[in-house]
Amino acid sequence: MKYILLLLLVSSCQMTQLVNLKSNSFSYREKINDEWTTFTEWDTVTTNIQIKKINFLFVKDKITIFEKQPLVFKVIGLPIETTSQSGKEAILFNCKDDEGLRCHIIMIDQGNNVNLVVYYKNLNLCYNIPESN
Numbered sequence: 290m291k292y293i294l295l296l297l298l299v300s301s302c303q304m305t306q307l308v309n310l311k312s313n314s315f316s317y318r319e320k321i322n323d324e325w326t327t328f329t330e331w332d333t334v335t336t337n338i339q340i341k342k343i344n345f346l347f348v349k350d351k352i353t354i355f356e357k358q359p360l361v362f363k364v365i366g367l368p369i370e371t372t373s374q375s376g377k378e379a380i381l382f383n384c385k386d387d388e389g390l391r392c393h394i395i396m397i398d399q400g401n402n403v404n405l406v407v408y409y410k411n412l413n414l415c416y417n418i419p420e421s422n
Contacts, residue, residue: 312336312405312416320411328415336416338405352382352394354416360407361387362394373397 314331350364362384378398
């Protein structure tokens with residue numbers, strides 16, 4: 290996780306930085322009748338995730354999750370270092386997807402892996418990224 294955090298938060302002399310990650314499992318939950326369901330069991334996947342950072346132009350930063358139909362998120366503002374509800378280190382991105390819906394993406398340090406969670410109003414998508422990325 291520290292490696293991923295450094296890649297995301299430390300600026301280099303390059304104008305564009307690409308961080309390529311690979312998820313090995315996926316889970317989700319939904320809000321039904323104003324109640325959140327529990328996250329589903331992990332499904333085995335091979336999903337590529339790319340974080341594109343254009344230094345000094347934060348409105349151009351993007352996070353892309355390469356599903357059958359790619360999910361593209363424009364980052365709004367600067368990433369925020371925070372702590373998850375379970376007390377783990379995390380990075381929060383305020384985003385807007387390619388349909389204009391606002392959401393949050395949070396990367397949570399789980400020790401030997403990172404969970405990238407997309408938070409919509411009624412749906413959460415969780416991608417597990419092993420440390421070996």
